[in-house]
Amino acid sequence: MRYRFSSLDQIVNSPLFNLTAPYQRPERTEHCTRPTRLERMVFHDSCTANGLDAAAPLLADLFHLLYAHTYRWCSEKELSPKARLVWAYLLEGMQDNGQFAALHHLCKGEDSAAMEAARTVRQALSDAVHGIDRAAGRLLPVLERLVRRHDAAAEKLYHLVREAQADPLKTPEALRAAAETASTAEQIQAVSGMIRDKLRKRQTETQAAMHTALQQGMDAALLARYVRRCWGDGTSENTAQQTAHDRELMDRVKSNEMLLGVTRQLGRMKEMLSDLRKNDYAHGRGEKYAITRGRDLKNLLSGELALLASPATTPLFLRKYNAKGLLQYTKRERIHKGHGDIIICLDESRSTEGENAAWGKALALAVQDICAHEGR
Secondary structure (H helix, E strand, O other): OOOOOOOHHHHHOOOOOOOOOOOOOOOOEOOOEOOOHHHHHHHHHHHHHHOOOOOOHHHHHHHHHHHOOOOOEOOHHHEOHHHHHHHHHHHHHHHHOHHHHHHHHHHOOOHHHHHHHHHHHHHHOHHHHHHHHHHHOOHHHHHHHHHHHHHHHHHHHHHHHHHHHHOHHHHHHHHHHHHHHHHHHHHHHHHHHHHHHHHHHOHHHHHHHHHHHHHHHHHHHHHHHHHHHHHOOOOOOOHHHHHHHHHHHHHHHHOOHHHHHHHHHHHHHHHHHHHHHHOOEEEOOOEEEEEEEEOOHHHEOHHHHHHHHOOOOHHHHHHHHHOOOEEEEEEOOOOOOOOOOOOOOOOOOHHHOOHHHHHHHHHHHHHHHHHHHHOO
C-alpha cells in the first residue's frame, strides 16, 4: 500500500503518527524485563561468582522472572526486534507452561536457586534458540535495518512538520517524509508477521524443549536450595561473598556422589521439618499447639467458625465437619519421658551402599537438627 498525504493537517491528524509530544528516539534494549536496582545488583553478583556474562539478555530475563516476586515488562517500543519477537516469544511460552509457576515458587527470593535454574534453562534451550535463529534466517537483520530507518525517518518527520507549520514551503518535503515513514512502518509489520509465521511452525518443537528445560531447571533449583539449607552457615558479610560461598558449596556437592545423595535426601527432610515448625505458634502463657484436622468444636480456628456466619457457607462447614476436615488446635502435652539424649546406630555394611547409605546419613543429620532445635 502506497501512503499519500495531501496536506499538513492530514499528517498531524493521522493515527499513524504521534506528533503531539516532543520526539525522543527510543533506546532499544535486548532485555524484555525491567528489574529493580537491587535485583540488578543481586544478578550481577551471581554472575560474577558463577563466571557468567551479566550482559546475556536471556539469562538476565530468566533470572528476573524466577527471582522477583513481581515481574515488570518493558514496552514493545523499547525492545529491539530480536527481543520483541524471539526473547519475548520464549519467555511468554515458558510462563504459559504449567511447570513455570512451581519453579518460580522455588526460586522466589532465592538468588542461588534462581541463578542455577536460569543457567540450566538457558543451556537446555540453546538448541531451540539456534533453531529459531535459523528459522528467522535473514529476516531479523532486515527487520533491524528497517527499524533503524523508521526511527530516523520518524525523527526527521517530526522536525519537518514543525518547520512546515512555520514555513509552508517546507510542506512538500514533510509530505514525502510522512509517506516514507508510513511505508517503512508497513514493511516492519510485514516482516514481523513473516518471522512470527516461521516461529509458529516450530511451536511444537519449541514447547517440547521448554518443557524439558523447565524440568531440568526444577532439579537445579531444588539442589541449590538443599545445598544452602543443609550446608550453608550464613556467615558471609555481604551478598557477593554469600554467592561465592554458595558456588563453592555447589561445586563440592556435585563433585562427590555420596555428598550429592545425602544433600538431596537431607534437603527434603529439612524442608519437611521447617514446614512442621511453621505450623507451631505460642498461645496463652506459652503452651505450644499444633494445627490439625478434626471436628473438636472447642478448638476450631476462627477462620473455620467464620463459615457459620453466612447461610451460603454453612453447608461447607457441615461437610467439613462430617469429614473431620475442620482446622483445629491440638495441645502439645508435656513430655515427661524420653526427652533425653539420642543415640543413632548407622549401618555402613556393604548391604547399605549407594542410595541406602545416603538416606541413612541424611536421616542421622536430620535427627541431629531436631536435637539442636530442641536443646537436647
